[in-house]
Amino acid sequence: MSMPESEQHYEFSEFCGEFVDDGVMVVISIYRPAGTNADWTLKVIDQEGYSTVWDDQFDTDRDAFQEFLPLSGATASAAFLSSRFTLYIDG
Secondary structure, eight states: OOOOGGGOOEEEOTTOEEEEETTEEEEEEEEEETTSOOOBEEEEEETTSOEEEOSSOBSSHHHHHHHHOGGGTOSGGGGTOSSOOEEEOOO
16 A cells, blocks of 8 residues: 555655746756655646646656756757756755
8 A cells, every 4th residue: 555645755856956047947856755766757847836747757867857958859848948947956
């Protein structure tokens, strides 16, 4: 029996952060259930609060991040903006 999602704890990737281009921001979250070796989930939230979660999961957090990056050749970021993002990480 699995734990209800509201009680699930997650491990977040170091690749999580805000991406800004021309004043438009999205937030990328890459996560998996804490304490597991499960695949990673990619979620992007736009500045209006709408979220997109990829159906596919990723072997590594880096794979998920590469899916998002426009330079990877993937079209993932095109759903949000058609140009390059700058990563801002708190720290």
